Amino acid sequence: MTELPPVLRKVVAGETCAGCGLCAGVDPGIAMARDARGFLRPRATAAPAPETDALMAAACPGARVAPWGEAPAVDPLWGPYHRCLTGFATDREIRHTASSGGVLSALALHLLETGAADRVLHAAMDPKQPLLTAIARSTSRNDVVRAAGSRYAPAAPLAELEAELARPGRIVFIGKPCDAGALRLYLSVRPEHRDRFAAILSFFCAGTPSQLGTDRIIERLGVAPRQVAAFRYRGDGWPGYATAVLADGTSRRLSYAESWGGILSKEVQFRCKICPDAVGGVADVAAADAWYGGETGYPSFDEAEGRSLILTRTARGDRLVAEAEAAGVLATSPLDPGEIEKMQPSQARRKRHLSARMAAVRLTGGFAPHMAGLRLAEAAADERLLPRLKATAGLVRRILQGRR
Ligand SMILES: Cc1cc2nc3c(=O)[nH]c(=O)nc-3n(C[C@H](O)[C@H](O)[C@H](O)COP(=O)(O)OP(=O)(O)OC[C@H]3O[C@@H](n4cnc5c(N)ncnc54)[C@H](O)[C@@H]3O)c2cc1C
Numbered sequence: 001m002t003e004l005p006p007v008l009r010k011v012v013a014g015e016t017c018a019g020c021g022l023c024a025g026v027d028p029g030i031a032m033a034r035d036a037r038g039f040l041r042p043r044a045t046a047a048p049a050p051e052t053d054a055l056m057a058a059a060c061p062g063a064r065v066a067p068w069g070e071a072p073a074v075d076p077l078w079g080p081y082h083r084c085l086t087g088f089a090t091d092r093e094i095r096h097t098a099s100s101g102g103v104l105s106a107l108a109l110h111l112l113e114t115g116a117a118d119r120v121l122h123a124a125m126d127p128k129q130p131l132l133t134a135i136a137r138s139t140s141r142n143d144v145v146r147a148a149g150s151r152y153a154p155a156a157p158l159a160e161l162e163a164e165l166a167r168p169g170r171i172v173f174i175g176k177p178c179d180a181g182a183l184r185l186y187l188s189v190r191p192e193h194r195d196r197f198a199a200i201l202s203f204f205c206a207g208t209p210s211q212l213g214t215d216r217i218i219e220r221l222g223v224a225p226r227q228v229a230a231f232r233y234r235g236d237g238w239p240g241y242a243t244a245v246l247a248d249g250t251s252r253r254l255s256y257a258e259s260w261g262g263i264l265s266k267e268v269q270f271r272c273k274i275c276p277d278a279v280g281g282v283a284d285v286a287a288a289d290a291w292y293g294g295e296t297g298y299p300s301f302d303e304a305e306g307r308s309l310i311l312t313r314t315a316r317g318d319r320l321v322a323e324a325e326a327a328g329v330l331a332t333s334p335l336d337p338g339e340i341e342k343m344q345p346s347q348a349r350r351k352r353h354l355s356a357r358m359a360a361v362r363l364t365g366g367f368a369p370h371m372a373g374l375r376l377a378e379a380a381a382d383e384r385l386l387p388r389l390k391a392t393a394g395l396v397r398r399i400l401q402g403r404r
Pocket residue numbers: 097098099100101102103104105106122123124133136147148149150151152153154155157174175176179203204205206207208209287288289290308344347
């Protein structure tokens with residue numbers, strides 16, 4: 001029967017699908033396809049394998065969110081960490097091209113160049129359809145530089161996972177927190193593949209916007225989609241501009257505040273609004289924008305030289321960053337974890353309100369992914385009752401109005 005397995009049907013109907021592609025990556029009877037709202041969702045193309053349902057119950061991030069691991073410090077808002085740093089890639093091209101300080105690209109390249117990994121599995125502009133995002137497999141410096149920068153659009157980096165594992169070689173995986181969490185849970189069910197990953201890297205994530213958000217940016221830039229030869233959301237500076245390079249070699253651009261703040265942030269899928277680990281807590285290393293404070297007390301998006309926040313989350317991740325520092329690949333400075341909230345105030349608020357939002361999902365009879373081991377109660381205890389009640393009431397209202 002060409003129907004998704006029961007767990008995935010609940011996930012898709014409950015809008016808790018993150019679009020990571022794990023289901024398609026383990027079952028040839030499932031493919032990821034863009035739905036009418038511009039999100040990547042699984043579709044059954046043949047009868048799914050009998051074991052897929054149990055695997056999805058254990059590892060699909062729409063059904064179960066990977067719990068944080070042990071570390072010397074575990075912060076309810078920022079997750080487990082060995083060290084908290086700011087830093088940047090010393091390679092000037094990587095620092096400039098990347099999203100913030102180029103830390104993730106520099107770490108991946110370091111693993112390739114030292115022979116610890118054979119390729120990087122991540123996401124980049126689709127070379128054939130530049131407004132879309134595709135799986136990237138990088139084996140050289142050029143590849144890594146080309147894939148640097150954030151793609152604020154649906155991307156399913158796990159959608160070819162088992163085909164990837166069928167090829168020889170060690171892999172560095174870079175993905176969103178949900179992608180990294182899905183991979184961790186998959187590896188807990190299939191431990192024979194654990195050694196194939198030299199590192200799992202992630203970043204703080206405010207959510208995946210619909211592909212329709214990209215369409216709106218292109219419309220705002222006043223160009224036709226067919227004119228676009230290349231498109232990036234940011235980078236080439238920090239934060240850099242959403243830039244469309246046209247076939248005639250000219251380019252049009254929109255500031256980060258206009259593209260992310262004005263358009264993309266309003267197009268984020270529901271799963272991300274109830275994400276209890278938007279900080280990449282299960283990665284070996286997580287990076288984020290180490291924004292400087294603005295006059296309003298909120299981060300300033302004035303152009304500057306890229307700087308990342310770095311949390312080394314596992315012993316392996318801490319060793320990797322230490323090696324990259326010793327090799328002169330990364331320049332870092334220690335950061336007091338109390339400073340993170342000034343750089344990432346929205347992430348702090350999101351986590352404090354998470355259990356209030358989950359209460360809204362349950363009150364309205366929605367499907368709630370299993371979320372244990374992510375310090376939700378501690379994060380909520382940090383917030384006053386009234387804002388939490390407002391968060392529940394606000395989400396109940398939006399759900400009842402069909403505006404998740
Ligand atoms: C949807 C989204 C939301 C984000 N929200 C936040 C946020 O709230 N706060 C914050 O500080 N940072 C956020 N970021 C991350 C931030 O933009 C930087 O990625 C982070 O600062 C690391 O920077 P870097 O210079 O080290 O990364 P880079 O060296 O530029 O490397 C980025 C890596 O991410 C991979 N990648 C890019 N887009 C995707 C995607 N859609 N799915 C999977 N992998 C991808 C690339 O392949 C590349 O390997 C977000 C990124 C995305 C894609």
